[in-house]
Amino acid sequence: MEVGVTGARSAGDVIDGRYEVLRVHGDGAMGLVYRVRHLRWGTDLAMKCPRPGLFATAADRDRFVAEAETWVSLGLHPNVCGCHYVRVIDGVPCVFAEYVAGGSLKERIADRSLHEGGAAAALARILDVAVQFARGLEHAHAHGLVHQDVKPANVLLDTDGTVKVTDFGLARTGGATVSGAPGRGSAGGTVLVPTGGLTPAYASPEQSAGGPLGRRSDVYSFGVSVLEMFTGGVGWMAGPVGRYGGEAAGEEG
Known part of the structure; x- marks a missing residue:
């Protein structure tokens, strides 16, 4: 059945023909x-459709695209989980990315399969897993991008064991300075990073305090994720990092 993208859809529905x-x-x-x-290509894709209510204006939608x-x-x-293209369907910008069949690192941590x-x-x-995870982040940083929501849920594992970092730029974004990154993210430059995707348990002190972000912010979140792989969980999921992070960032300053 031919349908649009607003609202939940079911298996068998066809979107945009x-x-x-x-x-x-x-x-x-x-x-x-x-x-x-994709009916013409015969290829499976991950199609990510933000809720229309996230865009107050057409300018917000264009910025998201x-x-x-x-x-x-x-x-x-x-x-890195490849993003093929962005297409606006029924006024909603949809992101079409590589489909990764093996599930997320979050799921692997939860079912303890990493420890078998x-x-x-x-x-x-x-x-x-940690080395591949780091290589994906390194590639993004070399292109001047800061992920800002690095966590096990945003790391996918393919069926052959390949690790892929995903969900770059799917949240609404703002400016962040990436010190020392080459290319677009060179010192003093501005890159676009998600501001709606902060997850307190993984957020760096400077992110929790609302300060400027750089590659080290992702590295901090990467470190928490690696710790969770070893221990099966982190003890501050409710967000004490947010409570004490500002003090830590101030002390570092």
Whole structure:
């Protein structure tokens, strides 16, 4: 059945005459995520559709499109989930990204599968994931992008064990300075990063305090994510980082 993108859709629905919905993967505050098949290409894609209410004006929508396209600009890297293009359908800008079949790192932490096979096997597996995770972030930083919502839920694992960082620029964005990053993110330059996607348990002190962000903000969140891989959880999920982060950022300053 031919449908639009506003509201939840079901498996078998066809969107814009070319995308068949295979599965609804997520329905969160930001919007809906579908696994779709491009009927002409025969390729499965992840289709991410923000809720129309997120855009107060047409300018907000246009800004979202421009910023989502910064994800497209990352190009191909084995440890970054590729974003193919952004298409406006029924007035809603939808992001079409690489579909990764293996689930998220958050799910692997929750089901303890990272720790299967004894301590030595678990250590090797966690280090392999961490190294690939870091390479994906390094690629983004080299292109002047700061993710700002680095966490296990935004790291996907393919069925062959390849790790891919995802969801660059899907939240509404603002300016951030990336000190020392080459290209567009050179010292004193401005890049676009999500401001709506902060997750308190993983947020760096400067992010929690509302300060300027750079690569080190992502590195902090990466470190918390690696800690969680080892321990199975972090002890401040309710957000004490936000409470004490401002003091830490001030002391560092």
